[in-house]
Amino acid sequence: MRQPRCGLEDPFNQKILKYLLLGRWRKKHLTFRILNLPSTLPPHTARASLFQAFKYWSNVVPLTFREVQAGWADIRLSFHGRQSTYCSNTFDGPGKVLAHADIPELGSVHFDEDELWSEGTYRGVNLRIIAAHELGHALGLGHSRYTQALMAPVYAGYRPYFKLHPDDVAGIQALYGKKRPRDEEEDMEVPTVPPVPTEPGPMPNPCSGELDAMMMGPRGKTYAFKGNYVWTVTDSGLGPMFRVSALWEGLPGNLDAAVYSPRTQWIHFFKGDKVWRYINFKISPGFPKKLNRVEPNLDAAFYWPFNQKIFLFKGSGYWQWDELARIDFSRYPKPIKELFSGVPDQPSATMSWRDGQVYFFKGKKYWRLNQQLLVEKGYPRNTAHSWMHCHPQTLGTTRSTGDNTSSATGITLNTTSSTMETTLNLDH
Incomplete structure (x- = not known):
């Protein structure tokens, strides 16, 4: 009875069902709002944990x-915590009751602020698992009699490769039915995360250092890559941070370049002497392949909609590649400065954005080019400030006026494959 647990009462008198049903939502498209976050986790980590809880x-x-x-x-x-003006069911400090939630169509989910909320470690209380449990209540599930079920009343500790118990699945499907293949296209508009490794690598700081790659991906989402992690950049701030392999299975971290082509709906990732091709989040058959016609260890890449070509960069040179036609690469690489005026050599990332302009990133700065590929006045500017929405105290500099050039809205996972066959691969 002294074990950490959920604040909802345990079910009684269950002779048939192993799970208790509390009610259900009368609609299938639900909104959620995160009012605040725990102080014991970085904001992007806490948000990732909460998003994964929904995804289960x-x-x-x-x-x-x-x-x-x-x-x-x-x-x-x-x-x-213990003192709250908007919750009549107060908490009791560290341990004991960890969280509680209302039944469907009331919608409140509360967590004890006094707990040591954590992720990727056996210390403290795992936010992802507890949030998934409370969301189970908010969706209509009571407690399960199976001790290994997510909906068991007592917290069983951190499980890095956690999955729903069959009793959890049976209970929620008794309320809302099974997911059909066509439902995949309507999936949750928040990121998904696979099981968190027991010893995850350190997450990068978006406010410091140099990016590995940037791209405007499917559905206009803006992705930033650094080390083993990727996150989305939105108008209101940064989306949650995930391991690269969590979104694109089989893809390594520390990428050289990334580029999405609206023309073919292909995403190409480059690292060393290899290229990976994905359609949304599903790898294309036969990839990765070796780069034979373009130099390895590229610096950056972007898709230019005005000529529907992909530009690849390394050092002071560039290649122009047509995905659907055979190109004579013998004339390449060409000098970057012949086509792109005012940009640095060896960019860390490049991107063509929804405003029709091209962006070059290097170090802590970025350059914006107009449609004539000329750097605009007032550039370079600070990437952390204008793109990553970093606060002045994080940057260690005075906040200056700059354009807000970031956009996207969360990640929508879509593993729809394509029957399009390429007529040109970079390994030809």
Whole structure:
């Protein structure tokens, strides 16, 4: 009875079902809002844990979850301690009751702020697992009699490769039905994360250092890559941070370049002497392949919609590549400065963005080029400030006026494959 547990009462008198049903939502597209975050986790880590908690359920039932930044939401998540003006069910300090939630169509999910919330470690209380448990209540599940089920009343500790118990799945599907293949296209508009490794590598700081790659990906989402991690850049700030291999299975970290082509819907990733091709988040058959016609260890790449070509960069040179036609690469590489005026050699990342302009990144700065590929006045500017929304105290500099050039809205995972066959691969 003294073990850390959920604040909801245990079920009684269950003679048939192993799980208790508390009710259900009368719609399948739900919104959620994160009102605040715990102080014991970096914001991007805490958000990733909460998003994964939603994903456990949307993976098995035809429900979608969309985050809203302001106003009313169906499900509202918040952290508070013993003294709270907006929760009559107060918490009891570290240990004991960890969190509690309302039944469907009330939507409140509360976490004890006094807990040591954690991720990727056996220390403290795992936010991802507890959040998934409380969301189970918010979706209509009571407690399970199986001790290994997510919906068991007592917290069983951190499980790095956690999966829903069959009793959890049976309970939620009794409420909302099974997920059908066509539901994949309507999946939750938040990122997904695979099981967290027991010893995850250190997450990079988006406010310091140099990016490995940037790209405007499918559905206009802006992705930033650094080390083994990737995150989205949005108008309101940064999306959660994930391991690269969590979103693109089989893809290594520390990439050289990344580029998405709206023309073919292919994403090409470059590292060393290899290239990987994905359609959304599913790898194309036969990849990775070896780069034979382009030099290895590229610096950057971007897709230019005005000529529907991909530009590849290394050192002071560039290649122009047509994905669907055979190109004579014997004339390449050509000098970067012949086509791109005012940009540095050896860019760390390049990207063509939705405003029709091209961006070069190097070190802590970025350059914006107009449609004539000329650097605009007032550049370079600070990447951390203008793209990563970093605060002045994080940057260690005075906040200056700059354009807000970032955009995207979360990650939508879509593993739809394509029947398009390429007529040119870089290994020809």
